[in-house]
Amino acid sequence: MARHMTEPIKEVMDEILAKPSTRRGVCIWLTGMSSAGKTTTAEALAELLTASGRQVTLLDGDLVRSLLSKGLGYSKEDRDANIRRIGFVAREIVRHDGAVICAAVSPYQEIRNEIRQDIGSDNFVEVFVNTPLEVCEARDRKGLYARARRGEISGLTGIDDPYEPPQHPDITLDTVTHTAAENARLILDYLRQCGFL
Amino acid sequence: MARHMTEPIKEVMDEILAKPSTRRGVCIWLTGMSSAGKTTTAEALAELLTASGRQVTLLDGDLVRSLLSKGLGYSKEDRDANIRRIGFVAREIVRHDGAVICAAVSPYQEIRNEIRQDIGSDNFVEVFVNTPLEVCEARDRKGLYARARRGEISGLTGIDDPYEPPQHPDITLDTVTHTAAENARLILDYLRQCGFL
Numbered sequence: 001m002a003r004h005m006t007e008p009i010k011e012v013m014d015e016i017l018a019k020p021s022t023r024r025g026v027c028i029w030l031t032g033m034s035s036a037g038k039t040t041t042a043e044a045l046a047e048l049l050t051a052s053g054r055q056v057t058l059l060d061g062d063l064v065r066s067l068l069s070k071g072l073g074y075s076k077e078d079r080d081a082n083i084r085r086i087g088f089v090a091r092e093i094v095r096h097d098g099a100v101i102c103a104a105v106s107p108y109q110e111i112r113n114e115i116r117q118d119i120g121s122d123n124f125v126e127v128f129v130n131t132p133l134e135v136c137e138a139r140d141r142k143g144l145y146a147r148a149r150r151g152e153i154s155g156l157t158g159i160d161d162p163y164e165p166p167q168h169p170d171i172t173l174d175t176v177t178h179t180a181a182e183n184a185r186l187i188l189d190y191l192r193q194c195g196f197l
Numbered sequence: 198m199a200r201h202m203t204e205p206i207k208e209v210m211d212e213i214l215a216k217p218s219t220r221r222g223v224c225i226w227l228t229g230m231s232s233a234g235k236t237t238t239a240e241a242l243a244e245l246l247t248a249s250g251r252q253v254t255l256l257d258g259d260l261v262r263s264l265l266s267k268g269l270g271y272s273k274e275d276r277d278a279n280i281r282r283i284g285f286v287a288r289e290i291v292r293h294d295g296a297v298i299c300a301a302v303s304p305y306q307e308i309r310n311e312i313r314q315d316i317g318s319d320n321f322v323e324v325f326v327n328t329p330l331e332v333c334e335a336r337d338r339k340g341l342y343a344r345a346r347r348g349e350i351s352g353l354t355g356i357d358d359p360y361e362p363p364q365h366p367d368i369t370l371d372t373v374t375h376t377a378a379e380n381a382r383l384i385l386d387y388l389r390q391c392g393f394l
Binding site for chain 2: 088097098
């Protein structure tokens with residue numbers, strides 16, 4: 001085909017042909033303790049992605065719990081069921097070449113690995129929102145740590161339920177020295193490098 | 198641009214440029230009583246869509262109940278919650294220009310309208326699987342009618358719970374005189390006419 005083309009046309013055509021590859025499905029999975037900064041980072045990232053012309057779905061743990069997982073509690077079984085539901089929706093969006101950001105505590109490595117495998121490792125970006133427990137507790141956006149310390153709730157991740165840090169996260173964020181906007185930009189750069197954008 | 202192009206290149210280019218419009222998000226919503234033929238039709242349609250090169254998600258009521266809606270019952274409230282979850286996933290897939298087939302009894306007009314509005318009327322195709330109750334009961338794939346007649350279960354649509362037929366379905370299917378394959382082809386033709394394929 002190329003031999004019939006003038007140079008400017010070839011350029012435009014290459015650009016058009018390159019387009020489908022810019023629509024590669026991707027799941028950005030943010031894991032970390034309560035008040036680590038997952039939602040704030042996810043929202044900043046969603047804004048950047050939208051501004052770059054990319055349609056994006058944000059599956060926030062709390063939002064999801066009010067719709068998809070109403071009635072589920074915080075036992076390991078219920079937590080896993082909640083994560084599997086988020087994972088199912090994320091997988092289907094990725095199958096349609098969509099971009100989805102998931103922000104959920106997701107404290108257990110095993111289920112995170114299951115989701116990664118289910119979605120496909122090449123389309124899964126694990127982001128560890130690595131905020132120390134004392135910082136999370138000082139922020140305490142939802143007052144959960146205070147309630148746990150007062151003994152009003154049990155099974156809070158980091159207090160009396162384990163948080164298993166990712167062993168090989170694609171990105172690790174520091175929310176103490178960096179703002180949510182800076183961290184979102186970091187993720188965006190990574191997505192660009194990997195050819196997702 | 199066209200004035201620099203030879204005819205064959207223009208043809209190819211027009212074809213490429215036309216491509217994005219072939220990826221228009223669509224939700225095909227099959228409603229009808231138990232054993233009406235929703236799943237069979239949905240599966241046949243999914244096969245046709247896949248064969249035409251279109252990625253497709255099938256959200257079958259029963260499948261969804263085992264994953265997204267485990268624990269929900271058959272009260273009006275629980276039914277509506279189940280339908281809203283299916284609707285949520287469908288909406289997100291459509292937002293990413295994907296194709297999704299939903300097969301669920303969805304007996305209430307009000308909630309079907311809510312989903313249609315939520316997804317966007319232009320991307321929503323309501324298919325009424327219009328099989329008479331006596332035919333559904335004779336098929337009784339899951340043995341539900343027999344159990345309802347024996348008084349073992351209550352709240353079965355068509356028996357002691359209402360089915361509200363769609364008032365303005367986009368397509369009405371006859372599963373008595375037509376096979377699932379024929380009905381799937383009918384839907385596919387409609388999707389083509391509407392520019393979804």
